[in-house]
Amino acid sequence: MKNKILFLIFTVCQFSFAQQGLYISSGGFLHNENSIITVVDGDFVNASTTVLNGGTLQIKGLDGNAHSISLDNENTMDYLELYGISPIELDGQLVLNNEIFMNDTSSFIMNTGSYVTLGPTAEIVGESITNTITGADGTYFKTTRNHTSGVTNDFGIIGVITYNGSTSMGSTEIYRRYGTFDINGNPTVKRYYEINPTVNSGLDIEAHFYLSDVDLNGLERSSLAAFRSTNNGDSFTKEGGTPETFFHSVSNIDAFSIWTFADASILNIDEFGANNVSVLPNPATHSATIYSNNNQRVNSVELYDVTGKKMFGELSNENTLNVSNLSDGIYLLKIFSETGSVTKKLVVKK
Structure with missing residues (x-):
């Protein structure tokens, strides 16, 4: 299949591919709108200059081996659905209109240079302690949502939830990024959040920042504190908060920027007060x-x-x-x- 150019037009129907997977070579064409493409124990590779536009891609990794989604250009899908026990790796850039859905005990891994953009109503569904999402340094999830004060905002279940608040942030850009910082010689966890609101002062918001066990970078969850940077990670201020089973809670947040998490013992000596x-x-x-x-x-x-x-x-x-x-x-x-x-x-x- 990899040696041939595929000229496929898919309408409202479902196609399944097993073993070696589906490869769309340079110059190939695949119209995926309103259709379902299922790949079982194989890879999905789009090396064509014509990108996917909508539809559903199902990857069923039942054999326990790693399988990949490789995209040469930014592709848009309505749904990305992952099933089975195999780790699924993303090499490329993806925009989701509706959701990424994780079932069974699948894991989703973003390799170097990859990112996922969640559209205005898209969500991450099914992520849990057994269905994990991780990424190489520099990879990220991103979404832009409108924030309203006084109500719960989950921003497409990207990993941060805000509660209460006295001021609406308006249009708010949120990144869930992968990578670590060094704070006075001490490592942070492998996940951090960058939050860029339109209104960014006098917020008085409570936020829950979610962290998977795979993000902890060898640190004890119960010993973590929140740290904030306003200069792209050059320096941090300690914001504290409370570690919970799956998230870290911080109250009375007046403004957002970059937030990460490290051992609470950092900066205890001669602390600013x-x-x-x-x-x-x-x-x-x-x-x-x-x-x-x-x-x-x-x-x-x-x-x-x-x-x-x-x-x-x-x-x-x-x-x-x-x-x-x-x-x-x-x-x-x-x-x-x-x-x-x-x-x-x-x-x-x-």
Whole structure:
């Protein structure tokens, strides 16, 4: 089959292929809309410049051997259904309109360079402690959904669920990424989340971040704490939270960015805290300087007014914040260091 060019037009029907699988060579054509393609104990390879557009792809790995889905271009499917005990590997880029469904004890592995985009209503269904999804470093799931405060948002069951909240984030881009960071010489788990909301301040949200056992990277789930980065992983602040059986719970989240998980003992010595930080002068007229009593380096700041609106705030090399362009009033200054964050009240009075 691999030596021939296939010119196949599939309409509303089902086709099954066993053993060697289905190979669509360069120049081949496969119209998959509204059809079901089933491959049993074989591989699905689309090496054609004509990509799949809709339909259902079923991979049934019953022999326990690894089987692959190889795509030379980004392909769109309505459903990807995995059955059996065999690990199924993805080599390529995939867009799902409806769902990826995992049955039995199958595992889904994204090889280097692969990603899956979940459409506006697509979901991950059937992932569990026995039906696992993993990926090589740099692989990811991605979706964009609208977030509404006060209700539960599962974002297509991508792995993070938000509850409560006082502010709607609006259109929110979420990545479930695979890879590790190093925090002060300590490794993180192999999964992390990047969350990019339209509105990203004053949220007061509770979030559950799901982690499979295969993501733990040798760490004990019960010893994990959440860590947040606002500079693409160059540094982290410790956000804590509570480890649960399958997820990590964090309350009172004011803003999102990159979130990962590592041993809670990291950064316990000389931890950043309210008693170790001063902002002077306060009230401030033209500028205010941040002083760390235990000589910890301040990485960045976020400045908000009392309504939760984020204001422009940038430090000089001397940890000094220019406030000359601010109106008189009370502001909240969130200060980030290598070992945590602290929020201080700043009064501006001209």
